[in-house]
Amino acid sequence: MKKLTLRVNAADNIIVALSELSKGTEVDVEGQSITLVENIPAKFKFAQQDFAKGDALIMYGVQIGVANEFIAKGAKITIDNISHATEKATIKDQFDYSWNPPLVNTEQYFQGYHREDGKVGTRNVWLVMPLVFCENRNILAIQKALEPYLQPKKQHNEQLASLIAQAKSGDVADQILSTEFALSDSAPDFVKPFENVDGVKYLTHHAGCGGTRADGERLCRLLVGYLMNPNVGGATILSLGCQNAQVSLFKEVLEQMAPGLNKPVYIHEQQQSKSEKEFLAAAIKSTIAGLSKINKIQRKPxxxxxxxxxxxxxxxxxxxxxxxxxxxxxxxxxxxxxxxxxxxxxxxxxxxxxxxxxxxxxxxxxxxxxxxxxxxxxxxxxxxxxxxxxxxxxxxxxxxxxxxxxxxxxxxxxxxxxxxxxxxxxxxxxxxxxxxxxxxxxxxxxxxxxxxxxxxxxxxxxxxxxxxxxxxxxxxxxxxxxxxxxxxxxxxxxxxxxxxxxxxxxxxxxxxxxxxxxxxxxxxxxxxxxxxxxxxxxxxxxxxxx
CATH class of the missing domain: 3.40.50 (Rossmann fold)
Structure with missing residues (x-):
């Protein structure tokens, strides 16, 4: 027989409905009979007892709320009849927590990318990322230029071509909306040019300037953290030049967090270039050079x-x-x-x-x-x-x-x-x-x-x-x-x-x-x-x- 309810912890005074329960249903909760006074949707909780206004509600063995009003036994717990409330935590003098680790098979291995610092990655990716949101458009321009040569191309979708041709023929919006259409998820055979690289990833964001200096530094720390992640082989980094997250700040954080990091990193600053075209060409060239370097690493146990x-x-x-x-x-x-x-x-x-x-x-x-x-x-x-x-x-x-x-x-x-x-x-x-x-x-x-x-x-x-x-x-x-x-x-x-x-x-x-x-x-x-x-x-x- 399917279980209808669950009391998560012995100390709990509210019960979980595991399936839809109707008003008037009598449920057995660990030997206690409770008649539901309203419909209880699956996943919702109901009162195991009557609650007066101000009473604490307990789930998982901890206080999760306080009653805003009288709640009858068998009533649904809602955002209206309870409010968020917790117990105050204290720090004890003794730190003697013990646990029983699960029994595990220690002879378990995965095939990963071993880095020089001793860490092992599950992926080998190249990142193209900006120090400031002003470079998002250039990140996407690099992606547009490189992706046809690095990623499988989707097959031509005949249904989509037909819809576009239909749309050009006149006022046929209602007809188009009623036409059956599905996106194709198949792709032609494609041989990766860099067989040991799991992808080039193009990051965009809305940080790096316009906020606090502290946020600029945090962004640099986050980006350096990504460089340090063993899943990352190297990166191409774009800077505008005048933003809070300066190249000098990025390099300072890099030296602080990862001194001696031996991964290829190429930094390009647009305000030091002659033109956007030249700037993008240099970034694309360094990305391909970096891919040739990280393609040398292979998965090992x-x-x-x-x-x-x-x-x-x-x-x-x-x-x-x-x-x-x-x-x-x-x-x-x-x-x-x-x-x-x-x-x-x-x-x-x-x-x-x-x-x-x-x-x-x-x-x-x-x-x-x-x-x-x-x-x-x-x-x-x-x-x-x-x-x-x-x-x-x-x-x-x-x-x-x-x-x-x-x-x-x-x-x-x-x-x-x-x-x-x-x-x-x-x-x-x-x-x-x-x-x-x-x-x-x-x-x-x-x-x-x-x-x-x-x-x-x-x-x-x-x-x-x-x-x-x-x-x-x-x-x-x-x-x-x-x-x-x-x-x-x-x-x-x-x-x-x-x-x-x-x-x-x-x-x-x-x-x-x-x-x-x-x-x-x-x-x-x-x-x-x-x-x-x-x-x-x-x-x-x-x-x-x-």
Whole structure:
């Protein structure tokens, strides 16, 4: 018989509906009979008891809200009847967190690119990136010039040609809209000119000038972080010349963060050139020269301990914290047990679970750093007229995540149970094996961009509503929280964690399968976002981004 409800933690006083439940339905919750007083959509929560105004609501064993009014036993929990509320976290004197690492097969390897600094990449890409948004157009001009020679060309679409011819014949808009049409995803045979290069990636952004000097420096740190990522073989960098993110600043940050970095890097400044045509020609020539250099490196076996896995979520639903996020946490624990590195980010989505994070830090300095970063971030959000409470998106709310603390308690499950070995600020590099925290916003693309900038060589991305997010330097595997969405959006979803909800898989059996898929992708199998060429890159402008 299919399970209808779930109490996530023994301390919880709200219950999750695993499927659509009608008003009047009597459900059994661990021996307690509850009659529903209204319809409860799947993924939403209902009251296990009567709540008076001001009572605390508990889920995942932590406070996720407070009742705004009387809530009857069996009533739906909504954005109207509860408000975001959390318990205050404290730092203890003793840091003696212990955990039981999962049993893992240590003889697991992937085929990676070994760099001179000892790191191993899952990709070998060349980046073409600007120091300022003024160069975005030139980045795209280089892409237009190079791509026909470096990327497979799409086949001519006869249906599209027919539609265009039809449109030229007169006022036929309604007829065109009713015509059957599909994009072709097939491509002709194409031999890559650089067989050991996984692609040239063209980054654009809206930073580098017009903001604070600090944001200019942070952009330089982020771009240097991408250069340091073992997935990157080298880069062509375009500068205008007058922006905040000066070439001199970039070089200063490069020397500070990566002294002696032995990767080809070519920098071109437009205001020092005779013409745009000459400027672009020089950039294209250096890109091709760089490709000839990085094409010499080949994939070789590397232990799984050389992987750095970034944990991300976006488009979360009411099942994300029950299936996909805990699954990512199990995989993170496996990676750590194998001697590898995992990264948990999205600080606004750790609001409400600070005590668990603090207790898992292996030293007091990191616990204090985490607490200070969370306070500074929260205070800045409040000063801007917002706050962590505003973090859930309309899509989150429609699918049952009605407070930031509820969303956070489920999102934090991506970090598993491993001890936290270091707490890093935005753009700081992961240097230790184990689970690290990196301060990023909750915004999907900004956070994914930051994870890769701090060293992630594979990103696991859980989603309940579906999102195509990818990254130019690192493969992003999309893990769905529910099977319905996975089946409907097969072109963007890499792994279905909905089998955990249906009972087909346990967290452990699903984690074993997902780990093998990670190894395959790390060895060169394309993630869905790579197939779609979804190369999202958004630097975080720290003025405020939630």
């Amino acid at each position: 590397a232990p799984v301990s050389d992987l750095v896995i970034g944990m991300e979520c976006g488009g979360s639903d009411g099942f994300s914290g029950l299936s996909a996020n805990p699954l990512l946490g199990r995989v993170a624990d496996r990676i750590v047990a194998l001697g590898g590195s995992a990264i948990l980010a999205e600080f606004p989505e750790l609001n409400g679970v600070e005590q668990n994070i603090i207790d898992r830090c292996i030293n007091k300095t990191d616990a204090e750093s985490f607490q200070a970063m969370m306070k500074a971030y929260g205070d800045e959000a409040e000063a801007k007229g917002s706050g962590f409470a505003a973090n859930p998106s309309p899509g989150n709310i429609r699918d049952g995540l009605v407070t930031d603390a509820m969303k956070s308690a489920g999102a934090a499950k991506k970090g598993g149970e491993a001890p936290i070995v270091e707490v890093l600020d935005y753009t700081e590099q992961v240097t230790k094996k184990g689970l690290s925290l990196v301060c990023t916003p909750g915004n999907d693309v900004e956070s994914t961009t930051a994870l890769v900038g701090s060293g992630a060589t594979v990103v696991l991305f859980s989603t309940g509503l579906g999102t195509p997010t990818g990254n130019p330097a690192t493969p992003v595997l999309k893990v769905s929280s529910n099977s319905e969405m996975s089946n409907r959006m097969q072109d963007i979803i890499d792994f279905d964690a909905g089998t955990i909800i249906s009972g087909v898989d346990t967290l452990d059996t699903a984690a074993d399968r997902l780990l093998q898929q990670i190894i395959n992708v790390a060895s060169g199998t394309a993630a869905k976002a790579e197939v779609l060429q979804q190369d999202d890159f958004i630097p975080w402008r720290r003025d405020l981004s939630l």
